[in-house]
Amino acid sequence: MSKTIVALDCMGGDYAPVETVKAAVEALRENNELFIKLFGKEDDIKLELDKYDDSEKYSDRYEVIDAPEIIEMDESPVMAIRTKTESSIVKCLYAVKHGEADAMVSAGSTGANLVGGHVVIGRLKGVERPPLAPFLPTKEGPVLLIDCGANVDARPSHLVQFAKMGSIYVQNAMGIESPRVGLVNIGAEEEKGNALTKETFELLKEVDDINFVGNVEARDIPDGAVDVAVCDAFVGNVILKTYEGVGAVLLSTIKQTLMSSLKTKIGALLIKGKLKKTMKKFDIEQYGGAPMLGLKGLLVKTHGNSKSVEIKNSILQCAMFKEYDISNKIKNSIADTQEEK
Amino acid sequence: MSKTIVALDCMGGDYAPVETVKAAVEALRENNELFIKLFGKEDDIKLELDKYDDSEKYSDRYEVIDAPEIIEMDESPVMAIRTKTESSIVKCLYAVKHGEADAMVSAGSTGANLVGGHVVIGRLKGVERPPLAPFLPTKEGPVLLIDCGANVDARPSHLVQFAKMGSIYVQNAMGIESPRVGLVNIGAEEEKGNALTKETFELLKEVDDINFVGNVEARDIPDGAVDVAVCDAFVGNVILKTYEGVGAVLLSTIKQTLMSSLKTKIGALLIKGKLKKTMKKFDIEQYGGAPMLGLKGLLVKTHGNSKSVEIKNSILQCAMFKEYDISNKIKNSIADTQEEK
Numbered sequence: 140m141s142k143t144i145v146a147l148d149c150m151g152g153d154y155a156p157v158e159t160v161k162a163a164v165e166a167l168r169e170n171n172e173l174f175i176k177l178f179g180k181e182d183d184i185k186l187e188l189d190k191y192d193d194s195e196k197y198s199d200r201y202e203v204i205d206a207p208e209i210i211e212m213d214e215s216p217v218m219a220i221r222t223k224t225e226s227s228i229v230k231c232l233y234a235v236k237h238g239e240a241d242a243m244v245s246a247g248s249t250g251a252n253l254v255g256g257h258v259v260i261g262r263l264k265g266v267e268r269p270p271l272a273p274f275l276p277t278k279e280g281p282v283l284l285i286d287c288g289a290n291v292d293a294r295p296s297h298l299v300q301f302a303k304m305g306s307i308y309v310q311n312a313m314g315i316e317s318p319r320v321g322l323v324n325i326g327a328e329e330e331k332g333n334a335l336t337k338e339t340f341e342l343l344k345e346v347d348d349i350n351f352v353g354n355v356e357a358r359d360i361p362d363g364a365v366d367v368a369v370c371d372a373f374v375g376n377v378i379l380k381t382y383e384g385v386g387a388v389l390l391s392t393i394k395q396t397l398m399s400s401l402k403t404k405i406g407a408l409l410i411k412g413k414l415k416k417t418m419k420k421f422d423i424e425q426y427g428g429a430p431m432l433g434l435k436g437l438l439v440k441t442h443g444n445s446k447s448v449e450i451k452n453s454i455l456q457c458a459m460f461k462e463y464d465i466s467n468k469i470k471n472s473i474a475d476t477q478e479e480k
Numbered sequence: 481m482s483k484t485i486v487a488l489d490c491m492g493g494d495y496a497p498v499e500t501v502k503a504a505v506e507a508l509r510e511n512n513e514l515f516i517k518l519f520g521k522e523d524d525i526k527l528e529l530d531k532y533d534d535s536e537k538y539s540d541r542y543e544v545i546d547a548p549e550i551i552e553m554d555e556s557p558v559m560a561i562r563t564k565t566e567s568s569i570v571k572c573l574y575a576v577k578h579g580e581a582d583a584m585v586s587a588g589s590t591g592a593n594l595v596g597g598h599v600v601i602g603r604l605k606g607v608e609r610p611p612l613a614p615f616l617p618t619k620e621g622p623v624l625l626i627d628c629g630a631n632v633d634a635r636p637s638h639l640v641q642f643a644k645m646g647s648i649y650v651q652n653a654m655g656i657e658s659p660r661v662g663l664v665n666i667g668a669e670e671e672k673g674n675a676l677t678k679e680t681f682e683l684l685k686e687v688d689d690i691n692f693v694g695n696v697e698a699r700d701i702p703d704g705a706v707d708v709a710v711c712d713a714f715v716g717n718v719i720l721k722t723y724e725g726v727g728a729v730l731l732s733t734i735k736q737t738l739m740s741s742l743k744t745k746i747g748a749l750l751i752k753g754k755l756k757k758t759m760k761k762f763d764i765e766q767y768g769g770a771p772m773l774g775l776k777g778l779l780v781k782t783h784g785n786s787k788s789v790e791i792k793n794s795i796l797q798c799a800m801f802k803e804y805d806i807s808n809k810i811k812n813s814i815a816d817t818q819e820e821k
Contacts, residue, residue, distance in 0.1 A: 278729050291666070291674035325632070325717040333632035333714045358721035361729040373674045376666040377715055380699035381722040388619050388702040389730055389762075396758040397751060406750030410737070413744050417737040421730075 142172050143458040146231040146240035149179030150209055151247025153444045156180070159246065160187035162450035167197040169451070170458055174200050176240055178227040181205035206230040212443070216250030220259065228252065232259040235436040242437035242457035244428065246445045253289045256431045256438045263466065265473040266433035268297045270372070271440060272305055273429035275382055276421040279363025283309050283318075286372045287379050287429065293371035295339040298322070299346060303472045304432045305367040306349040311463040312426075312456065313366070321355030321365035323374055329353070335371060343369075348472060386421070427452035430460070433469060437461075483513050484799040487572040487581035490520030491550055492588025494785045497521070500587065501528035503791035508538040510792070511799055515541050517581055519568040522546040547571040553784070557591030561600065569593065573600040576777040583778035583798035585769065587786045594630045597772045597779045604807065606814040607774035609638045611713070612781060613646055614770035616723055617762040620704025624650050624659075627713045628720050628770065634712035636679040639663070640687060644813045645773045646708040647690040652804040653767075653797065654707070662696030662706035664715055670694070676712060684710075689813060727762070768793035771801070774810060778802075 145166075149159040156179055163175050177184050184203050188194045208226035210219045223229055228247050232255040234240040245252050253271060262269055270286035285305040286293065302320050309318040322340055324332045329340060331354060343351045355365050357378055370378070397407035427449060428441030437460045439453040460466070486507075490500040497520055504516050518525050525544050529535045549567035551560045564570055569588050573596040575581040586593050594612060603610055611627030626646040627634070643661050650659040663681055665673045670681060672695060684692045696706050698719060711719070738748035768790060769782030778801045780794040801807070 278733065323718065325714055325721075336714075356721050357718045358725040360722070361725040373666055373677075374715065374718055377664065377698045377718055378722050380666075380697050381701070381719050382726055384699040384702040385723055385726040386730060389727060392619065392758055392761070393734070393755065396754050399754055403751045403754050406747040409747030409750070410744045413737050413740055414734065417733055420733070 141461065142174055143242070143461040144174045144176065144240045145454050145457045146176045146178060146234040146243040147450075147454065148227045148231050148243065148245035148247050149177050149184050150206070150227040151245045151443075152441065152450075153246075154446060155246065156183050156187050158445065158447045159450055160184055161191075162447040162454060163201065164188070164191045164194055164197070165447060165451040166454040167200055168193070170455060173454065173458055175202075175454065176231075176234060177201060177203045178206040178230045178234075180207055204230065210248050210251050212248050214248065214251070216248065216254040219248070219251050220255050228255060229259070232256070235260050235438070240436070241461050242439065244439045244441065244450060244453045244457065246428075246441040246443055246450060249440060249443075250289065252438060252440050253431065256434050260434045260436050260438060263433050263435055263470050263473065265470070266304075267300060268293065269431055269433035270301045270304065271429050271431045272301075272308065273379060274423050274426045275360065275379065276423050277361050277363035278420075281313070281423060281426055282360060282363065282365060283367045284360075284375050284378060285367060285369055285432075287375035288372045288431070291371060291373040293335065295335060295342055298335070298339040298369055298371065299342045300433070300473060302343055302346065302349055302351070302367065302369045304469050305369065307465060307468050307472060308430065308432060309366050311465055311468070312459060315366055317350045318366035319352045319364075320349045320367040320369060321352050323357060323360075323368050323370035323378070324354035325356065327354050327356060339369075348475070424449040425452060427454075427456040430456065433473070436466070482802065483515055484583065484802040485515045485517065485581045486795050486798045487517045487519060487575040487584040488791075488795065489568045489572050489584065489586035489588050490518050490525050491547070491568040492586045493782065493791075494587075495787060496587065497524050497528050499786065499788045500791055501525055502532075503788040503795060504542065505529070505532045505535055505538070506788060506792045507795040508541055509534070511796060514795065514799055515543075516795065517575060518542060518544045519547040519571045519575070521548055545571065551589050551592045553589050555589065555592070557589065557595040560589070560592050561596050569596060570600070573597070573779075576601050576779070581777070582802050583780065585780045585782065585791060585794045585798065587769075587782040587784055587791060590781060590784075591630065593779060593781050594772065597775050601775045601777050601779060604774050604776055604811050604814065606811070607645075608641055609634065610772055610774035611642045611645065612770050612772045613642075613649065614720060615764050615767045616701065616720065617764050618702050618704035619761075622654070622764060622767055623701060623704065623706060624708045625701075625716050625719060626708060626710055626773075628716035629713045629772070632712060632714040634676065636676060636683055639676070639680040639710055639712065640683050641774070641814060643684055643687065643690055643692070643708065643710045645810050646710065648806060648809050648813060649771065649773060650707050652806055652809070653800060656707055658691040659707035660693045660705075661690045661708040661710060662693050664698060664701075664709050664711035664719070665695035666697065668695050668697060680710075765790040766793060768795075768797040771797065774814075777807070
């Protein structure tokens with residue numbers, strides 16, 4: 140295993156720097172080959188590090204780099220990237236760009252991360268558009284939803300690249316030999332869909348190195364019908380957010396009901412343990428955040444409300460990404476597409 | 481209240497003709513001003529009618545019309561409409577077209593209904609595209625999701641018409657004076673979205689007779705953020721089916737957990753009554769099926785697995801549609817758009 144250098148945006152997210160620094164310490168404990176560059180307000184980070192008795196032990200595997208500026212959630216991403224050069228996000232981006240880090244992890248502004256990934260880190264040769272690909276929970280384990288990024292109005296050739304990148308990622312990250320790749324559509328039959336999906340279907344049928352299983356209806360995604368669900372970013376965002384919205388409303392309604400009387404409270408006590416265990420299946424923190432693929436280096440975007448578990452797993456994801464040489468695999472796969480043309 | 485004549489496709493859906501005929505009898509009991517034309521295999525329908533002691537009592541308010549052919553779910557809709565002229569769906573469509581019925585209700589093939597609505601019943605003057613608009617459950621009551629039909633790749637002018645038709649429908653059907661109309665988008669800010677939503681946003685801002693509240697993210701739909709959610713049919717289908725899929729998987733997982741041990745079974749007994757009552761809120765059968773709007777007459781498409789409750793409420797929806805003169809209201813509203821151009 141080779142050493143992986145991860146740039147961590149310690150100031151991003153609702154619980155920064157408490158949870159981000161905690162995640163760094165936990166990741167250092169778990170993986171000896173990690174080197175973490177902690178970007179953010181130096182004093183704040185050091186105060187957090189001091190909370191852990193063993194942080195000193197790893198001091199040759201981390202470095203604190205002062206980055207006093209903060210990019211707010213409502214700032215224009217393009218302007219923020221250009222002007223806030225002393226922010227933790229921008230400094231992480233440049234660390235990856237200049238080869239001073241292999242990958243970066245941030246729970247900060249999604250817009251700034253996506254724009255920064257694109258314009259600062261830059262795309263791998265041949266990649267037309269770098270997608271953001273979160274995992275969604277299903278009955279049968281996670282599914283990679285690719286693309287949920289900021290670039291909408293995709294072309295069929297973009298979706299074909301998403302399918303290839305997603306397949307390679309799931310193969311390596313999840314250890315699934317031949318991930319089932321589905322095209323998100325409004326019917327299972329080949330002739331269904333809009334102009335984009337119809338044309339993409341024809342192209343995907345001809346791709347040799349993925350296991351394309353045809354169209355997948357949104358209804359069948361939570362059932363675990365595919366391992367990689369390919370769509371343009373608009374549709375991906377709609378699926379992601381409907382998932383979150385419906386899940387949250389149902390669970391909060393059930394919770395409220397359980398707390399509504401003495402009788403239901405006793406009932407709740409009896410089912411609580413088992414239910415918590417079952418619902419763990421739907422917990423995707425264990426896989427870390429969403430990778431932005433097709434860049435010269437990896438960017439992992441975690442939820443704004445991430446706790447240390449998700450951030451730690453995102454850091455470990457970076458090590459896995461380097462160990463399995465996913466960047467080169469993507470580069471080679473995309474180069475094939477270019478030659479085919 | 482004026483008499484409403486409803487053509488009922490008695491052979492459509494998984495539980496036909498048992499549930500369809502039951503729904504007809506229940507609707508006749510509830511509304512004296514209804515006249516129902518029951519289309520389907522005459523003998524089968526009559527056998528079903530004989531099950532109800534009081535069906536004879538309403539015999540001057542219904543008529544059985546033989547339609548022996550069946551359109552299967554996997555048939556090509558266009559071919560089926562053209563060739564199966566003795567099917568219950570096609571006969572219902574022509575009954576509306578020829579003014580022998582004000583509206584029709586069918587749980588049969590969605591494709592055949594949508595194509596039939598379009599080519600047999602036909603559009604109101606000025607309507608560019610007739611949308612299919614199901615209600616979805618939310619924490620705060622139902623939201624009309626418009627469009628979930630078969631015609632994808634919509635133009636901004638289509639979405640503006642959907643917004644107007646949806647607003648009029650919810651105003652009358654739900655008694656909401658000024659329904660909040662939202663444009664489904666991937667961010668709340670005005671500049672967010674794809675080419676379609678950006679252009680549509682500009683147009684919707686200028687429409688006087690709707691309460692346009694701006695973009696709505698898919699996450700906020702289950703929270704009840706809007707009364708009418710406007711989108712193109714591809715996105716509508718994705719939302720509808722993600723809703724159904726996530727809901728079904730979560731509820732079945734919870735159910736399984738409750739049945740997994742003696743302890744959880746006892747717990748389940750204690751919470752069952754309350755939980756059932758709460759979950760009623762998410763039950764949309766009470767509103768009936770999805771209206772296809774903008775036609776010369778109403779077509780209500782219910783789920784393939786509808787029981788009598790949903791079908792009965794769809795029949796009553798037809799009476800409401802006629803009573804509130806919704807067709808004319810839509811015609812006038814769309815005519816305004818045409819003049820504005």
